Structure formats: C-alpha cells, structure tokens
Amino acid sequence: MIVLGVDPGTATTGYGVVARGRDGAVSLLECGVIRTTPRSDLARRVAEIYEGIEEVLTRRTPEIVAVEGIFYSRNARTAMVLGHARGAVLLAAAQRELPVAEYSPAEVKHAIVGSGRATKEQIQFMVQRLLRLKAPPQPADAADAVAIALCHCYALAAARLATLAQNDRVGAAARHRPAAAGGAA
Numbered sequence: 001m002i003v004l005g006v007d008p009g010t011a012t013t014g015y016g017v018v019a020r021g022r023d024g025a026v027s028l029l030e031c032g033v034i035r036t037t038p039r040s041d042l043a044r045r046v047a048e049i050y051e052g053i054e055e056v057l058t059r060r061t062p063e064i065v066a067v068e069g070i071f072y073s074r075n076a077r078t079a080m081v082l083g084h085a086r087g088a089v090l091l092a093a094a095q096r097e098l099p100v101a102e103y104s105p106a107e108v109k110h111a112i113v114g115s116g117r118a119t120k121e122q123i124q125f126m127v128q129r130l131l132r133l134k135a136p137p138q139p140a141d142a143a144d145a146v147a148i149a150l151c152h153c154y155a156l157a158a159a160r161l162a163t164l165a166q167n168d169r170v171g172a173a174a175r176h177r178p179a180a181a182g183g184a185a
Contacts, residue, residue, distance in 0.1 A: 001156075002029070004062040005149025006053065007141050008085035010045050011036060013052065014141030017060045018131075018149040026153050028131045029060060031142040042084060050088040057096060065093040066152035068144070069102035103151050108144075111151040123147050 007014035016031040034052030036045040067089050070079065093100050106116035112130070113122045124136035124143040130150060137143040 001064070001153075002060060002062040003149040003152050004056060004060065004065045005145045005147070005152065006065060006067045006089050007144040007148060008049070008068060008082060008089055009141065010042065010049070010081050010085050011038075012139070012141045013049050013085060013089070014139075014143070014145035015053070015056050016137065016142060016146030016149045017056065017062060018146065018153060020153045020156070024157055026131065026150060028133065028137075028146060030056075031137045031146050033139060033141050042081065046084050046088045049085055050092055053089050053092040057092060057098075062098065064099045064101060064152065065089065066101045066103060066148050068108065068148055069104045101152050101155070103148060103155075108147050108151045111154050112147045120144070 001020045003018050003020065005016045005018070013034040013036075014031070015034065017029040018026050019029055020026045034049055036048045040048070067086060070083065070086070090100060103111075109118040109123065110116045112118070112126045115122075118126075120140040120143070124138075124140060127133070127143050127146050127150065128136040131146070137146050
C-alpha cells in the first residue's frame with residue numbers, strides 16, 4: 001500500500017510518500033515540500049498547494065492520503081488559513097476518489113515518538129530511525145509529513161491486529177460453546 005502523508009501549511013506544505021509491504025515493512029519513496037510564492041494572495045497559495053499535491057498524486061499514485069487534522073489554535077486566523085491549505089489537499093484527494101485519514105498532531109507524535117508532546121527534532125530523529133535512513137528528512141515539514149504517513153501505516157497494523165484478536169476470541173468462544181441439547185441424532 002502506498003500512503004501519501006501531508007503536513008499542510010500556506011507557506012510550506014510537507015509531503016511524504018511511503019510504501020507498506022505485505023510483511024508490514026515500510027519504506028520511504030519520496031518526501032519534500034511545496035513552497036508557495038511569498039506575498040501571493042491566499043487564493044494563489046491554495047492553488048499552488050493543490051497543483052503541487054496533484055503532481056505528487058500523479059507521480060506516486062497512492063491508495064490513501066493521510067493528513068494532519070485541525071488543531072485548536074489561540075489564533076483563529078492561523079487556524080482558518082491552515083484550513084484553506086487542508087482544503088486544497090482534501091480536494092485533490094476527493095477528485096481522485098482517494099480515501100483520507102486524519103490524525104491530530106498529538107496522535108502522530110505519540111505514534112512516532114511515544115509522546116504527544118514530542119519536538120520536531122525528535123520526530124525527525126525517529127523517522128530516520130524507523131525508516132533506517134542515512135539522514136533525517138529535511139526540512140522539518142517533510143519529516144512531519146512522513147511521520148503522518150507512518151502514523152497511518154501503524155494505525156492500519158493496529159486495526160488489523162485488533163481484528164485478528166477479535167476473530168480469535170469469537171472462534172475460541174464458538175469452539176468452547178456446549179452442544180445444544182435435544183439435537184437430532
């Protein structure tokens with residue numbers, strides 16, 4: 001499965017593409033950033049984000065897009081502007097009928113580092129270690145996007161294990177259920 005992780009921002013949008021094999025091993029295919037033109041109006045920046053994500057979707061054909069969810073900010077304007085960047089990503093995914101998974105920054109940090117309060121440096125370090133890279137992804141926005149993609153891969157693995165465990169419990173209960181009395185002989 002190929003997963004595109006996106007860390008949206010109006011100045012810099014990070015992206016990371018990972019492949020998860022049948023054996024669960026994850027490898028980095030590509031990562032980078034989409035930088036919008038400084039001093040451009042918001043509409044132009046959103047268009048540039050959309051165009052950049054479209055290029056990645058065309059080049060890598062992921063099966064799902066994982067994006068950082070909305071977080072609460074003390075600055076309402078910051079949250080609104082970030083929402084526009086997310087909208088460009090969501091539109092690109094929707095036009096290709098790709099499913100979208102959303103993860104909060106704390107969920108991503110916890111999945112990658114083990115703490116919801118991890119720093120950007122800790123995220124970069126762990127992404128490098130988890131993917132056995134020679135150097136951490138740069139810049140930090142790209143590393144964050146790779147972390148979002150990894151978070152989705154780990155969420156899939158956890159869901160699969162939970163399903164297997166549930167099936168084992170159901171199967172075990174059926175095997176240990178007493179035979180019904182009065183059955184035909």
